[in-house]
Amino acid sequence: MNKGKIFKLAKGFRGRAKNCIRIARERVEKALQYSYRDRRNKKRDMRSLWIQRINAGTRLHGVNYGNFMHGLMKENIQLNRKVLSEISMHEPYSFKSLVDISRNTFPGNKNVVIPPRKVAI
Amino acid sequence: MALLCGSTSVTPFLSHNNVVATTTSTKSSFVGFQLPLPKLTLSSSVRTLLPQTSRVRFQQDSSAPVAEDPRFVCVEPEPRFKGPDIWNKTWYPKAADHVNTEKTWYVVDATDKVLGRLASTIAIHIRGKNLPTYTPSVDMGAFVIVVNAEKIAVSGKKRTQKLYRRHSGRPGGMTVETFAQLQNRIPERIIEHAVRGMLPKGRLGRRLFTHLKVYKGPDHPHAAQKPVELPIRDKRIELKK
Numbered sequence: 116m117n118k119g120k121i122f123k124l125a126k127g128f129r130g131r132a133k134n135c136i137r138i139a140r141e142r143v144e145k146a147l148q149y150s151y152r153d154r155r156n157k158k159r160d161m162r163s164l165w166i167q168r169i170n171a172g173t174r175l176h177g178v179n180y181g182n183f184m185h186g187l188m189k190e191n192i193q194l195n196r197k198v199l200s201e202i203s204m205h206e207p208y209s210f211k212s213l214v215d216i217s218r219n220t221f222p223g224n225k226n227v228v229i230p231p232r233k234v235a236i
Numbered sequence: 237m238a239l240l241c242g243s244t245s246v247t248p249f250l251s252h253n254n255v256v257a258t259t260t261s262t263k264s265s266f267v268g269f270q271l272p273l274p275k276l277t278l279s280s281s282v283r284t285l286l287p288q289t290s291r292v293r294f295q296q297d298s299s300a301p302v303a304e305d306p307r308f309v310c311v312e313p314e315p316r317f318k319g320p321d322i323w324n325k326t327w328y329p330k331a332a333d334h335v336n337t338e339k340t341w342y343v344v345d346a347t348d349k350v351l352g353r354l355a356s357t358i359a360i361h362i363r364g365k366n367l368p369t370y371t372p373s374v375d376m377g378a379f380v381i382v383v384n385a386e387k388i389a390v391s392g393k394k395r396t397q398k399l400y401r402r403h404s405g406r407p408g409g410m411t412v413e414t415f416a417q418l419q420n421r422i423p424e425r426i427i428e429h430a431v432r433g434m435l436p437k438g439r440l441g442r443r444l445f446t447h448l449k450v451y452k453g454p455d456h457p458h459a460a461q462k463p464v465e466l467p468i469r470d471k472r473i474e475l476k477k
Contacts, residue, residue, distance in 0.1 A: 161326060165326070168368050168369070171367055171370050174366065175368070197326060200326070200368070201323070201326070201327060204327055
């Protein structure tokens with residue numbers, strides 16, 4: 116029966132949402148909507164986490180994420196962010212060599228001349 | 237692909253190939269496939285010869301099933317490593333990876349440092365955002381001790397104009413203090429207020445806040461934790477006189 120399926124999906128819910136069918140039905144419907152949405156969000160969140168980890172790893176070597184990825188793209192190194200984050204965590208010397216490659220290709224924008232600020236008359 | 241991704245014995249090859257590739261040619265090809273794995277290169281070279289013969293055979297007798305040639309049967313080679321797949325799944329810290337007793341302790345002297353910039357650096361270290369093992373749901377950061385809290389500096393006229401408000405919850409219960417008054421009364425609260433605003437709000441944020449230790453004078457009771465000097469990369473953190 117549908118009720119049985121609903122209660123099976125409602126395991127672990129808080130309060131009456133796991134026991135009473137009227138409340139459980141609502142909560143389970145919402146839970147299924149959330150899981151649909153979050154199957155798509157999980158891909159975004161994971162990529163964001165990889166980028167944050169890579170950023171932290173490169174800043175240990177004095178390069179920020181943007182310049183690092185720019186250097187890698189220029190060298191046509193097609194390692195994806197997942198793998199780069201795993202390398203930065205578990206293989207620090209390999210990651211340092213990647214950072215050095217990127218730095219050689221693209222040393223950063225320290226030599227960019229910023230035009231002087233125009234003072235209001 | 238899982239087999240090509242690194243074990244520790246393979247990644248030194250990866251770095252070596254990277255160096256070789258850049259010195260010989262400006263445009264390095266896809267490095268992953270240059271790894272010398274004997275078994276797979278043999279079968280892949282054989283497979284590239286395959287298409288010409290099998291396609292001809294297929295067109296001639298499409299109804300009869302193709303004879304199983306033992307060379308081209310798709311067989312997964314024996315996996316080299318048994319156990320969880322740590323190469324294709326994003327790492328998540330286990331309980332042993334964030335034990336409080338093994339975390340780093342940092343100490344920083346707040347004398348003549350700009351309040352917000354110091355608080356930002358402290359919050360980054362407490363949250364663990366400077367580490368490549370950063371995880372937002374887990375407390376991976378370090379402990380930070382701040383000494384000489386009463387000597388913290390602010391720029392401009394904030395010393396007399398910055399207001400700290402608190403409300404007791406009852407009507408008419410708002411108390412407003414200036415920076416200078418609070419500094420005379422409870423100087424630690426200034427830095428605590430600043431750092432708390434920069435940490436995440438929630439259960440984990442409240443726990444992270446307990447990793448901040450602020451003291452009024454130049455000494456602190458945590459010598460047994462052997463705190464290290466906090467590395468500050470902000471160039472404008474020292475107040476310019």
